[in-house]
Amino acid sequence: MEWSFSILLKQPLTREQADAFDHCDALADGAISYTLAPEDPDAHPQCADSAMLRELACDIEAPTLLDAVAQAVQRIRLIDGLHAVGVTLPDTVTLDEAAQRSGHGAQSLAQMSQDQGFPEPESGEGTVLYSWDRVAAFLRDIGEPVPDVPQDLVIAELALRLVNALDGADVSPGTLRALGLPID
Structure with missing residues (x-):
């Protein structure tokens, strides 16, 4: 099953990250794509929405949405300095x-x-x-139960926000375990 979603980044890709992205074998299949700001924004009055510059569009095959997000994040982490901080689903969808x-x-x-x-x-x-x-x-x-937000999206979003919050924080493994987080 193919899942379509966007990974939100801490900050837009730099040109160096985009170059590394383009040459990374794990990202070569085109399942994850980015929008890069023009080098000279003044020459391009219709440049991309700044929010789009912090998003990676993903179309990933996986058994569940959570597995698809995990695969995308794992690939993204191969690029130095890229940090996933959230995930969203598109507002428009196909019937599938x-x-x-x-x-x-x-x-x-x-x-x-x-x-x-x-x-x-x-x-x-x-x-x-x-x-x-x-x-x-x-x-x-018509009486069909439809969740406001898919559970997989809730889990992925919370996990990415937690990882972002813990990045650089001085939290002991004992404290993390006490909070119920599995620590290797």
């Missing part, structure tokens, strides 16, 4: 992605998309995309 998030079968959701009241696509050219919020609201309205 909506089925993943909702726990419904893709075929079942495709049939529901023909029902009156199912949200209209956000885009119809090429890949058909739907608003995840509207699809989730539709499913809830």
